[in-house]
Amino acid sequence: MNNSYTDLVTQTFNFPQEGFEVKDNYLQFNGLDLKALIDKYGTPMKLTYLPKIGQQINKAKKMFASAIKRHHYEGKYHYCYCTKSSHFSFIVEEALKHDIHLETSYAYDIEIIKKLYERKKITKDIFIICNGFKQKPYTSRIASLLNSGFKNVIPILDNKDELQQYKRSVKVPFKLGIRVAAEEEPTFPFYTSRLGFRARDVLEFYVDKIEGNEDRFQLKMLHIFLNKGIKDDIYYWSELNKVINLYCQLKKICPELDSINIGGGFPIKHSLGFEYDYQFMINEIVGNIKKACKRNNVPMPHIFTEFGSYTVGESMAHIYSVIGQKMQNDREIWYMIDSSFITTLPDTWGIGERFLMLPVNKWDGEYQRVVLGGITCDSHDYYDSEEHINEVFLPKIVNGEPLYVGFFHTGAYQDQISGYGGIKHCLIPSPKHVIVGYDKNGKLTDWVYAKEQTAQSMLKILGYM
Numbered sequence: 001m002n003n004s005y006t007d008l009v010t011q012t013f014n015f016p017q018e019g020f021e022v023k024d025n026y027l028q029f030n031g032l033d034l035k036a037l038i039d040k041y042g043t044p045m046k047l048t049y050l051p052k053i054g055q056q057i058n059k060a061k062k063m064f065a066s067a068i069k070r071h072h073y074e075g076k077y078h079y080c081y082c083t084k085s086s087h088f089s090f091i092v093e094e095a096l097k098h099d100i101h102l103e104t105s106y107a108y109d110i111e112i113i114k115k116l117y118e119r120k121k122i123t124k125d126i127f128i129i130c131n132g133f134k135q136k137p138y139t140s141r142i143a144s145l146l147n148s149g150f151k152n153v154i155p156i157l158d159n160k161d162e163l164q165q166y167k168r169s170v171k172v173p174f175k176l177g178i179r180v181a182a183e184e185e186p187t188f189p190f191y192t193s194r195l196g197f198r199a200r201d202v203l204e205f206y207v208d209k210i211e212g213n214e215d216r217f218q219l220k221m222l223h224i225f226l227n228k229g230i231k232d233d234i235y236y237w238s239e240l241n242k243v244i245n246l247y248c249q250l251k252k253i254c255p256e257l258d259s260i261n262i263g264g265g266f267p268i269k270h271s272l273g274f275e276y277d278y279q280f281m282i283n284e285i286v287g288n289i290k291k292a293c294k295r296n297n298v299p300m301p302h303i304f305t306e307f308g309s310y311t312v313g314e315s316m317a318h319i320y321s322v323i324g325q326k327m328q329n330d331r332e333i334w335y336m337i338d339s340s341f342i343t344t345l346p347d348t349w350g351i352g353e354r355f356l357m358l359p360v361n362k363w364d365g366e367y368q369r370v371v372l373g374g375i376t377c378d379s380h381d382y383y384d385s386e387e388h389i390n391e392v393f394l395p396k397i398v399n400g401e402p403l404y405v406g407f408f409h410t411g412a413y414q415d416q417i418s419g420y421g422g423i424k425h426c427l428i429p430s431p432k433h434v435i436v437g438y439d440k441n442g443k444l445t446d447w448v449y450a451k452e453q454t455a456q457s458m459l460k461i462l463g464y465m
Contacts, residue, residue: 004397005359005367013272019052020272020358020408021315027360029408033434034360039405041190041205041434044339048411048449050094050437052315057081057098058122060266060307063279067286075258075289075300080129082264082308083109085412088447089433091312093121095103101127101152103306107134110141116181128153128305129261131179131223133195134162143169156223156261158195163209166217176210177221177261178202180246182239193227199246206254218256221304222247225263230281237288244289248296259302260289266310268409270356271387316411318344318431319360322394322403326373332419333370339403339431340374342381343424345407346417349380354387360404362395370394372405376426421453423461429453 009015009028021028026035030049037047057079062207065076067344080101083092092102102122104110109130116122128150130142143166145153156177157163179196192198197205202222210219221265224243226236243260262285266278286303293300327333348351355391369391374381384392397403421430430453436446459465 003366004364005393006363007332008367008393009272009358009363015272019269022363025361025363027348027363028404029406034317034319034404034406037434037436038319039361040446041432041448043319043404044337044344044431044452045319046344046410046431046433047319047379047435048090048435049315049317049319050090050435051444053091053094053312054098056307056311056314057095057100058121060278060282060305060310061098063282064286064303066279067282070283071286071290073290073300075302078127078302080127080304080306081311082306083112084416085308086312086415087112088415089115090437091315091411092116093119094437095311096121099305101129103129103131106249107130107138107141110138110145113145115368124148124150125152127304129177129221129223129304130155130160131306133158134165136165136294139165140169142166146170146172146174152426156221157197160197160201160209162363163217169412170217173215174217175220175401176217176225177259178205178219179223179225180243182224183235183242193225195225196223199242202246203249206250207269211254211311214256219250219254220256221259221261222250222257223261223263225306226265229265229267230262230285232277232281232284239286240285241292244292245296247301248292248298248434251298251301253298257301258299259304261304261306264306264308266307266312268309268313270354270409272356272358273388274356311412313412314409316409316414318407318410318414318463320405320407322397323375324404325397333368334373335403335405336373336375336395338375340376340381341372341383342374342376342378343418343426343428344431345383345410345414347414350382350417353411354385356408357383357386357392358406358408359395360399360406362403365395365398367393367395374428376428377424421450421457423458424453427455427458429455429458 019030080103081095082103084105098361142155154177156176156179180199181196182193222243251431322335323338324336372383432452433450435449439445
């Protein structure tokens, strides 16, 4: 029986596959020589591959274009990037190179919008979809954008009181959206999302508060988002059809309404066994909207999406070295990494997320079942199962080169949740961050965005310096 790690992977999955292959016994990530980057920068290391962002955006736009053509759909498609997935300038500016729009969720997002405009990365024609439960600092900044000529800023009303704030502060005609609260699937501890209007309240709110004021503000968009994501199951189609039918009812009395925003929720690959038919789902979404509009004899709306994880998730990897092996009982072999899962991949312990985990080297060596442990003193700082199985297998550690382990497609939310820099659990430093992208001459190059966090920077925050 073949017993190398290569044999394990090739017998379990179709491999190589997009983004991953092995050359000379070393793993390549999107064609990048990971071993060369490790030799150059060391571990632990966060690695961002910028070209993947554009690849994801263009893939989605192409699939929506195909569905629109197939169904002879009469509305347009608009791709928005969900900034809360990763706010970094190099991420947002890379995404903006591909003719997209932006979605915001808090007041400080608007400061980013202003900086992007100053840098000439956007124009005042860009769609800015403003989501979230909004306090005054947020609504006042939205009003400032509208008053300064950003004509496609669309605040999405999250509650009935929000409109009053814009009526007081916006001095020009503006567009509005309404978020429709989604019903969650039975596995959730609550029935209805805390965000948005009850569907049965939307028509009454429009008639009472918006209709007749079209010279000042117009309802242009209905918005829905399901925390479970875009999945081919009864719960998703039921909620999508709810907002489509609500659009059709409203459109008959609100001619200005012309858009449906289905939010985000496209999954990304967290296992070599990942399977998801993106084109099928897009075809069904577009087809369902068209059928309902034809049945109700109303024009087809423009379709907006707000993809965050899908846009940026697959662009990043976290690379660690195994710095020790411990046999704690008769069955459990621990591989200790040179960082912490709690501080660098908080979703692994916070919500039990599983990322695509592969060794960088030793693919020709024998493998064994292990548990990966971080170096904090917290008992929850471990990783013991992959998405497709409740186990972790990695090559055995032998003398010579250390074992390097990569966690891939980690680009969404991890830095936002754990905090970039600052103080981490057990004072574990944030690892160095390396970016790979094309320079002005079109050459692929790599550079350090941030060095590993120092003790001095932490002592200053804690008041010791």
